[in-house]
Amino acid sequence: MTRRITSWHTSPSRPRYAPPPGAVDAHCHVFGPKARFPFSPKAKYLPADAGPDALLALRDYLGFERNVIVQASCHGTDNAATLNAIARSNGKARGIAAVDPAIDGAELDTLHAGGIRGVRFNFLKRLVDDAPKDRFLEIARRIAPLGWHVVVYFEADILAELRPFIDALPVPVVIDHMGRPDVSQGPNSPDMHAFRALMESRADIWTKVSCPDRLDPAGPPYADFVRAVRPLVEDYPDRILWGSDWPHPNQQAVLPDDGTLVDVIPEIAVTEALRKKLLVDNPMRLYWPEY
Numbered sequence: 001m002t003r004r005i006t007s008w009h010t011s012p013s014r015p016r017y018a019p020p021p022g023a024v025d026a027h028c029h030v031f032g033p034k035a036r037f038p039f040s041p042k043a044k045y046l047p048a049d050a051g052p053d054a055l056l057a058l059r060d061y062l063g064f065e066r067n068v069i070v071q072a073s074c075h076g077t078d079n080a081a082t083l084n085a086i087a088r089s090n091g092k093a094r095g096i097a098a099v100d101p102a103i104d105g106a107e108l109d110t111l112h113a114g115g116i117r118g119v120r121f122n123f124l125k126r127l128v129d130d131a132p133k134d135r136f137l138e139i140a141r142r143i144a145p146l147g148w149h150v151v152v153y154f155e156a157d158i159l160a161e162l163r164p165f166i167d168a169l170p171v172p173v174v175i176d177h178m179g180r181p182d183v184s185q186g187p188n189s190p191d192m193h194a195f196r197a198l199m200e201s202r203a204d205i206w207t208k209v210s211c212p213d214r215l216d217p218a219g220p221p222y223a224d225f226v227r228a229v230r231p232l233v234e235d236y237p238d239r240i241l242w243g244s245d246w247p248h249p250n251q252q253a254v255l256p257d258d259g260t261l262v263d264v265i266p267e268i269a270v271t272e273a274l275r276k277k278l279l280v281d282n283p284m285r286l287y288w289p290e291y
């Protein structure tokens with residue numbers, strides 16, 4: 001693995017849809033820059049640099065005000081690149097870390113001071129070597145006093161197996177990309193039923209209604225994604241978040257156009273009130289509760 005990959009569009013279109021003032025892109029990443037923030041020896045992909053300058057420029061270009069930067073697996077449990085990007089944002093970014101179970105209280109406090117508000121548990125076998133549930137539960141117990149939450153990333157085929165683990169998490173839970181359902185099966189598919197059962201199981205589970213590019217291989221205008229996801233937005237308006245997923249790790253086969261992704265927002269959240277919850281009120285409640 002030596003060739004560094006570019007998974008993002010270098011000249012995305014300008015979206016037709018203008019997000020409301022204060023809009024938050026609640027799922028994005030940074031890669032490096034590698035010279036300062038080397039990738040993990042265990043990284044499953046080796047991306048080109050996609051650092052804070054590019055992220056913040058894209059934020060402005062797309063009409064957003066804030067970012068939630070999620071530690072990408074290529075940086076392992078060294079959160080320095082994510083912390084650097086948060087520090088560069090002038091208070092307009094917060095983050096989600098990946099941590100080792102051995103992390104001590106002082107290190108957690110340092111992460112909190114640097115803008116981290118949760119940890120991510122990644123269950124995708126192509127991205128991580130192991131995902132030890134018992135150790136993840138230990139971490140979740142450790143972060144509870146900080147008021148943090150956990151972000152869980154998995155694919156639909158392991159949701160049933162993960163349910164006891166998710167049920168046992170003692171802090172709020174955010175599910176990435178709705179647990180990657182097969183959206184081509186529509187809004188009433190077995191995947192969507194299982195996911196809705198999870199959303200019903202407790203009041204503090206949230207989800208990101210994001211990544212049409214990953215979930216809908218038919219591509220723009222992502223009609224299957226819109227058909228499957230719109231009812232979810234309407235049924236859980238206070239527990240949904242949206243994220244661009246820039247720089248789209250591993251999406252180099254078909255580079256997603258970020259402007260087109262933003263234009264999906266009014267298709268899944270069809271009223272101004274829903275869009276304000278999705279893009280402003282909900283992420284602010286979770287990531288900037290002091291406002």
Ligand SMILES: O=C(O)/C=C(\CC(=O)C(=O)O)C(=O)O
Pocket residue numbers: 029071072073074122127153176245249250
């Ligand atoms: O960020 C995403 O949504 C998805 C990823 C990458 C990732 O999560 C990581 O590297 O940590 C993926 O599916 O390859």
